[in-house]
Amino acid sequence: MRTRTDWLAHAVLGLGVVLFAFPVWLIFAGATQDAGAINRGDISLLPRLSHLGIFLSVLRNGDGANPTPIWHMLMISAGMALGIAIGKIVISLLSAYAVVFFRFPFRMLAFWTIFITLMLPVEVRIIPTYAVMADFHMINSFAGLTVPLLASATATLLLRQVFLAIPDELVEAARMDGAGPVRFLVSILIPVSAANLAALFVILFVYGWNQYLWPLLVATDPRLDTIVIGIVQLIDTGFTLTPWNTMMAMAVLAIIPPVIVVVAMQRWFVKGLTEVEK
Amino acid sequence: MASLELRGLAKSFGAQVVLDGIDLTVADGEMLVIVGASGCGKSTLLRLVAGLEQPSRGEVILDGRDITDRDPAERDIAMVFQNYALYPHMSVFQNMAFGLKIRGLPQADIRRRVGAAAEMLGLGDLLTRKPRALSGGQRQRVAMGRAIVREPKLFLFDEPLSNLDAKLRVQMRADIRRLQRRFAITSLYVTHDQVEAMTLGDRLVVMREGRAAQVATPMEVFARPADTYVAGFIGAPAMNFLPARLTAGGHGAALAAGPAILFADGPRPGPEGRGLTIGIRPEHVQLDPAGMAFAVDLVEPLGSETLVHGRLADGEGLVVKIAGQAPPGEALRVALPPAQLHVFDAGNGTRLEPETATVGPLAGLAVTG
Numbered sequence: 238m239r240t241r242t243d244w245l246a247h248a249v250l251g252l253g254v255v256l257f258a259f260p261v262w263l264i265f266a267g268a269t270q271d272a273g274a275i276n277r278g279d280i281s282l283l284p285r286l287s288h289l290g291i292f293l294s295v296l297r298n299g300d301g302a303n304p305t306p307i308w309h310m311l312m313i314s315a316g317m318a319l320g321i322a323i324g325k326i327v328i329s330l331l332s333a334y335a336v337v338f339f340r341f342p343f344r345m346l347a348f349w350t351i352f353i354t355l356m357l358p359v360e361v362r363i364i365p366t367y368a369v370m371a372d373f374h375m376i377n378s379f380a381g382l383t384v385p386l387l388a389s390a391t392a393t394l395l396l397r398q399v400f401l402a403i404p405d406e407l408v409e410a411a412r413m414d415g416a417g418p419v420r421f422l423v424s425i426l427i428p429v430s431a432a433n434l435a436a437l438f439v440i441l442f443v444y445g446w447n448q449y450l451w452p453l454l455v456a457t458d459p460r461l462d463t464i465v466i467g468i469v470q471l472i473d474t475g476f477t478l479t480p481w482n483t484m485m486a487m488a489v490l491a492i493i494p495p496v497i498v499v500v501a502m503q504r505w506f507v508k509g510l511t512e513v514e515k
Numbered sequence: 516m517a518s519l520e521l522r523g524l525a526k527s528f529g530a531q532v533v534l535d536g537i538d539l540t541v542a543d544g545e546m547l548v549i550v551g552a553s554g555c556g557k558s559t560l561l562r563l564v565a566g567l568e569q570p571s572r573g574e575v576i577l578d579g580r581d582i583t584d585r586d587p588a589e590r591d592i593a594m595v596f597q598n599y600a601l602y603p604h605m606s607v608f609q610n611m612a613f614g615l616k617i618r619g620l621p622q623a624d625i626r627r628r629v630g631a632a633a634e635m636l637g638l639g640d641l642l643t644r645k646p647r648a649l650s651g652g653q654r655q656r657v658a659m660g661r662a663i664v665r666e667p668k669l670f671l672f673d674e675p676l677s678n679l680d681a682k683l684r685v686q687m688r689a690d691i692r693r694l695q696r697r698f699a700i701t702s703l704y705v706t707h708d709q710v711e712a713m714t715l716g717d718r719l720v721v722m723r724e725g726r727a728a729q730v731a732t733p734m735e736v737f738a739r740p741a742d743t744y745v746a747g748f749i750g751a752p753a754m755n756f757l758p759a760r761l762t763a764g765g766h767g768a769a770l771a772a773g774p775a776i777l778f779a780d781g782p783r784p785g786p787e788g789r790g791l792t793i794g795i796r797p798e799h800v801q802l803d804p805a806g807m808a809f810a811v812d813l814v815e816p817l818g819s820e821t822l823v824h825g826r827l828a829d830g831e832g833l834v835v836k837i838a839g840q841a842p843p844g845e846a847l848r849v850a851l852p853p854a855q856l857h858v859f860d861a862g863n864g865t866r867l868e869p870e871t872a873t874v875g876p877l878a879g880l881a882v883t884g
């Protein structure tokens with residue numbers, strides 16, 4: 238009985254792995270092939286080893302349509318994703334801290350105001366946000382790329398739940414030990430919720446990395462193109478043929494940094510999502 | 516170390532009155548145990564003393580100084596919590612050192628104090644461990660250590676042993692008592708366990724619904740409980756209560772079950788027929804061929820002694836604890852020795868002392884001659 242369920246479980250897992258890995262393999266193999274061949278629809282599942290150099294050349298020289306080299310796009314993407322992830326965590330850490338551990342006038346009002354912004358993602362408020370950024374002269378700047386995405390109801394709500402699960406007695410023990418608000422935050426709260434913060438960081442990094450609409454709108458300067466924008470720019474505009482192999486090479490390169498972040502944080506990440514005991 | 520005084524301490528949460536004016540003093544070096552059923556306000560009382568909660572009324576005086584408005588950190592009070600509340604990400608050493616570090620003690624002092632406390636508590640080899648790698652008893656010791664290294668004026672314990680298994684509880688109980696005696700630590704100890712209360716306390720406070728029902732030494736509480744609540748709460752198995760009426764001249768009690776019993780220690784006040792509740796502990800009831808009829812309905816052998824549950828002639832339940840084994844048979848006869856009776860008013864449950872007594876709350880009302 239046991240061995241049978243094990244066998245079944247492995248079969249299901251194996252199928253899942255194939256389903257997820259196949260597209261990734263396809264773009265990896267496709268990157269080494271002829272743009273024309275891919276356009277005709279005959280894409281081989283075997284990479285042409287002699288053409289592996291395309292990754293390096295794309296990285297160094299750009300994609301031909303855009304003068305910015307891909308490494309620069311990756312840097313912009315990484316900077317934006319890091320800025321968004323760290324900024325969101327700092328802001329939501331502080332706001333969740335205030336909402337959970339302090340009694341101040343209009344506390345619940347503040348909480349519900351944060352909550353309501355859940356219904357107003359960037360896509361919904363894109364025109365007014367653009368107008369505000371324009372007034373601040375932040376169009377075509379790195380700050381313009383990141384700042385409007387920083388305020389985060391989701392992260393605040395998540396951290397609020399984490400903080401609410403912290404036993405009152407722990408807070409009181411720290412108070413009796415003489416820990417003030419800052420000391421409590423730094424020495425107790427952040428270390429105790431470190432696993433959750435790590436999980437949040439991974440999710441937010443990927444969220445930032447995948448941003449498309451806002452960067453498209455606010456940064457028209459090619460020096461600020463993110464890798465996602467760079468890929469989309471290559472799509473057939475009617476005048477030129479889509480260089481599918483270049484696009485696929487860029488896509489492979491674009492996957493790597495989020496994968497590194499996920500793998501590096503994996504232990505923490507899983508702990509933060511599954512651990513209930515405090 | 517120091518003395519603590521509570522004056523009229525009261526606390527309400529909204530309309531719910533949790534503490535209803537508590538007056539207490541804890542002498543220097545004394546261990547005062549607060550015992551009471553769950554929800555009677557014990558933790559709330561400790562939290563008021565600790566400063567984690569503000570009282571609705573009343574004052575907390577430590578060492579002659581009013582500290583009611585002070586922050587917990589400025590009170591020089593340490594607390595051991597029920598679930599230990601150790602910092603999960605810190606080692607045993609760091610847990611104990613945290614408070615000292617915040618107070619800005621030099622590293623050398625911190626190391627010396629933590630080292631000494633760890634030695635005393637048998638934690639010397641565990642200093643680098645995290646709390647999750649410790650057993651319940653060890654965590655409990657770390658929580659104690661964290662309080663001890665602070666060298667506070669007052670210790671608060673909130674049911675510190677209730678999460679331990681029975682055997683460990685007995686051992687830790689003795690350890691706490693030894694430590695407390697050795698260092699003459701002024702302590703306020705909260706528990707719902709009457710055995711803990713009896714063994715640990717220099718004095719007991721029996722709490723009931725936010726009031727102190729009785730404050731006295733453990734033996735005094737046991738021997739002369741102030742009312743039926745205290746009498747029923749302290750002692751296991753619990754005291755038996757039987758309805759009765761005062762006989763003429765207040766010299767005895769006529770049990771509803773039949774016989775009248777003369778009080779051994781003098782008459783009680785009140786008119787003939789005054790409603791009484793007679794209390795007698797199970798271990799004091801005697802088997803007596805000349806006694807009242809007692810119909811047995813359950814026998815619980817405990818090894819060296821036996822609990823016999825049954826009913827008197829009028830249907831009142833009675834529990835009898837006898838040494839050794841119970842005699843066979845469903846019908847026994849029992850007697851209530853007059854010297855072991857506790858007499859309470861049937862109405863409000865307060866203890867009625869003999870009129871000629873020279874001690875006790877009614878002494879001032881004694882009628883001589």
Ligand SMILES: Nc1ncnc2c1ncn2[C@@H]1O[C@H](COP(=O)(O)OP(=O)(O)O)[C@@H](O)[C@H]1O
Pocket residue numbers: 528533551552553554555556557558559560
């Ligand atoms: N912060 C609070 N808000 C509202 N009610 C409370 C609060 N703390 C305690 N209580 C109430 O006060 C009563 C006594 O609680 P507590 O002091 O914890 O009792 P004990 O420790 O004796 O079991 C309980 O009925 C509890 O519901």
Ligand SMILES: [Mg+2]
Pocket residue numbers: 557558559674
């Ligand atoms: Mg309690």
